[in-house]
Amino acid sequence: MTLTGNMLIGRQAVAGRGTAIRAIDPATGAVLEPAYPGGSPAQVEQACTLAWEAFTAYRETSPAARAAFLDTIAEEVEALGDALIERAVAETGLPLARLQGERGRTCQQLRTFARTLRAGEWLDVRVDSAQPQRQPLPRPDLRQHQVALGPVAVFGASNFPLAFSVAGGDTASALAAGCPVVVKAHVAHPGTSEWVGRAVARAVERCAMPEGVFSLLYGAGHEVGIALVSDPRIKAVGFTGSRSGGLALCQAAQARPEPIPVYAEMSAINPVFLFPAALHARSEALAEGFVASLTQGAGQFCTNPGLLIAQRGEALDAFIAAATGQLEKSPAQTMLTPGIFDAFASSVGALARHAKVRRVASGQPGDGPNRCQAQLFVTEADAFLADPALQAEIFGAAGLIVQCRGAGQVRAIAEHLEGQLTATLHLDEADHDAARALLPTLELKAGRVLVNGWPTGVEVCDAMVHGGPFPATSDARSTSVGTAAIQRFLRPVCYQGFPDALLPTALRQGNPLQLRRLLDGQREA
C-alpha cells in the first residue's frame, strides 16, 4: 500500500481540484511525496451533503453500534502498523517513541468513548412522570435526553498528528455523540492524515455505517476551512491551533445565517506558581521538573508551562541557577514545521530584545534545520504587569520566570493573567494558607489546576478538563479531552405526553438501556 494524495469524500477516494500541499520533513527540509491537491468548493459541499445525508441514519444508530464503530476505528489504526508511524515521524520530526505512544493514546481515546457510550450517562435521561390529578392543572409526562447536533467540522492539530487529528479526540467525541465528521487535515501532515483516514473509512465499511459519516479534505489556505465552517449542513466545529486561526473560525461561524458553536482550543502559557516553602525545600528538584516539562516535545504542547511565578530571594535564585544548568544541557529538537520554527525564533528574538527581560539560559544549538533551542528568560513582576505582550504564547520551549516582591505581587500576576488551560502550584504544607488565598483566582482563570505536578501530559478520563476561559478556548463551558468532551456535540430534547411506542429507546417506560435516570427528582440506583 502506498499513499495516493487522495481525499476521502464519503466512500470515494478522489483527488482534490484545488491547490496542492506537500508535507515537508522538518528534520531535513526535504519535500515529501505525494502531492495533496486541496478540495474545491464543490468537493467541500459534496462532503457536507454526504455528512448531512448520513446524519439521519447515523444519529439513530444505537450507542452500542457506535461504540463498536469506535473500537473498530482503533483496531484499523493499529492495523496500519509501522507505515503510519514512519510517515508521522517524517512529517512532524517527532521521535518514534513519542508517536508510538501517541498512537496508543489515540486508540485508547477511541475505546474510552466507546465505553462512555455503553455506560449511557451522556444521555442525561430525566423523567418527570405524569400527575393527572394535580391541581390546578395536571402535569403531563415529560422526558428529556440528549441528541446529536449534526455534522461536525474537525480541524487537525499540528502538534498531535494522531491524538488530535483525523481520528483524534474531536472526531472520537463527535462520532460518539452521533455526529458525522468532516475532517480538514492539517497541512503539515497530510500523509499521516491519509493513512488514518483510510483506517476510518475501513471501519465505516466494516461496521456498515452510512456513507458520509466520515470525510477527509485537504486544503492549502484558509478557503477549505472557511467553506466548511460556513456550510449550512455543518452544525459544530472542533479546532485545536492558534489564536488567530481559532478566532477566524469563530467569526465565520457567527457570520452564518444560523450561527453554530465553535470549540476552539487556542492559546495558553500555563502559569506555574512556586510557593515559598516548597521552593525553599526543593528548588533543584523543581528546576529539574520544570525544565523537563518545558522542553518535552520541543515545548510544542498546549499545556507547556511557559510562565513561572515566584517570590524573589535565595531560593528562587537557586531555582534559576539549577534551571539554567538543566536547560543549557537540553538538546535541540526538531520542530513540527518550518513555519512553527520561524515563529518560535522570531518570538524568542523579540523577547530577548525586550528591555525588561533578561535571557538566563539557552539550550544546545541545533545541527540541522528547524531545531528548537530551548530558552529561559527572567523578568520582574512590575514589567510583566505593565506589558500585556509578555503574556503572549510562544509555541515552543521558551519559559519566562517572573520574580515578585511578595505574595501581593504573586496575586496581582494571577489576577492579571488571561484565561488559561492550566495553572500549577508547587507547595508544601506550610504553603497551604497562601495557596488557599490564590486558588479562587486560579479557578476562574484555568480549566485545570494542578498541585505538585506539571501540566504537560493530559489524561483521557472522566474528570479531565482540557479547556478554560477565553482565550485558552472559545467556550469555557467545555473540555476537548476526556469523556465530558462528548457533551459539546449534544443538545437536550424534551418529549411531552408521548406514547411509549413513539419514544426514543433511552426514554421508554421499561428503561431498556438500564440507565440511571433522574426519575421524579431522584437518581435511580
Added chain:
Amino acid sequence: MTLTGNMLIGRQAVAGRGTAIRAIDPATGAVLEPAYPGGSPAQVEQACTLAWEAFTAYRETSPAARAAFLDTIAEEVEALGDALIERAVAETGLPLARLQGERGRTCQQLRTFARTLRAGEWLDVRVDSAQPQRQPLPRPDLRQHQVALGPVAVFGASNFPLAFSVAGGDTASALAAGCPVVVKAHVAHPGTSEWVGRAVARAVERCAMPEGVFSLLYGAGHEVGIALVSDPRIKAVGFTGSRSGGLALCQAAQARPEPIPVYAEMSAINPVFLFPAALHARSEALAEGFVASLTQGAGQFCTNPGLLIAQRGEALDAFIAAATGQLEKSPAQTMLTPGIFDAFASSVGALARHAKVRRVASGQPGDGPNRCQAQLFVTEADAFLADPALQAEIFGAAGLIVQCRGAGQVRAIAEHLEGQLTATLHLDEADHDAARALLPTLELKAGRVLVNGWPTGVEVCDAMVHGGPFPATSDARSTSVGTAAIQRFLRPVCYQGFPDALLPTALRQGNPLQLRRLLDGQREA
C-alpha cells in the same frame, strides 16, 4: 409603602441619571407614576463592579446557603401581597388570576432551584483516583466539578413580568449557580420590577449575602443593555424577547475582547401537526384545544401555536369550520404594551393582504386601546414553502393553517421550518407510522416535542426543555426553563493532585456533601 422610581445598585436605592421611562396601563392608555430614570454609564459600571466584588464571596457560599437565599426570595415576593399583583395588572393588562398564578409559578421556580441546589447533581462531580503503579506512567488523582461563570446580566421579559423578569427563571438559575445578577428591567413594567427588586434586596439582607449579588437597573433605549453586556465583569447573559433584541445582544457579546455566552430565547411559531386519524376522529375537540391555546393570554407566549399543518380534506375542512366558530367567539384581550399591539396589528394586516393567504376568522373586536382581536388564516403548502416571510413570528393570537396535499408536503413543511421551541403532534394509534417518519425531523427542529397536548404551559421540572435550534434560541444546547437551566451559568474545573485540605468541599475524599459521584467510571449508588 410606595414605589419610588429608584434603581437598586447593591444596597443603595438610587435614582437613575439617564432618560426616564414610565409605565403605561395598556388597558386604558394611562401613564403610570412614578417615573423611572434610567441608569447612566457610571451607574451600570457601579452595578457591575459590585457584582464582581460580590462574586468572590457569593460563589463560595454553600449550596445550602444559596438554597436558603432562593427560598427567602420566594417568601419576600409572597410578602409583597396585593400591591405587587395590582401594579402588575396595571402595567401589563394581564388578568388578575393569571398574575396570581404567575406569582405562584415564580416562587415555585425559586424553590425548585433551591431543591436542585440541595440535591447537588448540578455539580457533576467526577473523580478519577490516582494509580501510582500504572505503567508506563502513573495516573495522578483527578477531580472535576462545576463552578460559577461570573456575574450574569438578566433582561426582563415583557410577557412574564414575574416568572421571567427580576426574580424569574434566569435570575433564579444564575443565583443558584453562584453568579451575582444585574437585572435590566423591562421598560413595560418598571413598577412590578421595583417591587420584586425590593423583595430580592430584603432577601439579600436577611441572608447576609454580599452586597452586589443583586442589582436592578432601568433604561429607556438600548444603551443600558448594551453597556451591561459589554462590561468586562459580566460573564453571561440571559434574555427572553424579540429576535432583533436577542441578536443585538449576541453581537455585543461577541464584539467584546472576551466574548461571553448569551442565552437568548427569541422567536418561534411552534408548529402543530394534525395527523389524519386524529383529525378524522376529533376535529372539533382539536379545534377547541387549538383556539384555546392560540388565544390564551392574547397569544403572548413564546410557545403560542402560530402554525398548524394538516392534509387537505373533509376532516381539515371540519376542523377549520370549528376553529373559525370558536375563534369568532373569542373576546378581545388587552395586549402587554402599545408597541406590541401595533406590531401585532401591522403583522396581521400584512398577512391579510398576502396574495396567497386567506383570512378565515377574526375574534371579537375590542372596546378600548391595545385590544388583540384574534385572527385565523389559511394558506397552501406551496405558498408556505415559497415564502419565508410566512414563517415569521407574529407575537399575539394569530394562527396560520397550512393545507398540504399529502404526507410528503407535510414532511416538506417540517423540513422547511426554522428552529422552534416546540413542535406538537396530534395523533391516534393509526397515525403512529406517519408520526414516526416525521419525528426525526422535528427532533432536529425543536427543543420540545409534544404528543396530544398544546405547547402553551411550560412545566418547571427536571425534564423540561424551553430552548431549541436557532432562531428559537441563540444556544440550542441549553434550556431557560427547568432545573437544567442552571447549567448555562457553570463551567467545569479539574483539580489534579490536590491535597484533601485544598480541595473544594464537593470534591473531598470523604464526600461530605454525600453526592452520587462518577467515581472511577462508576456512578455511586
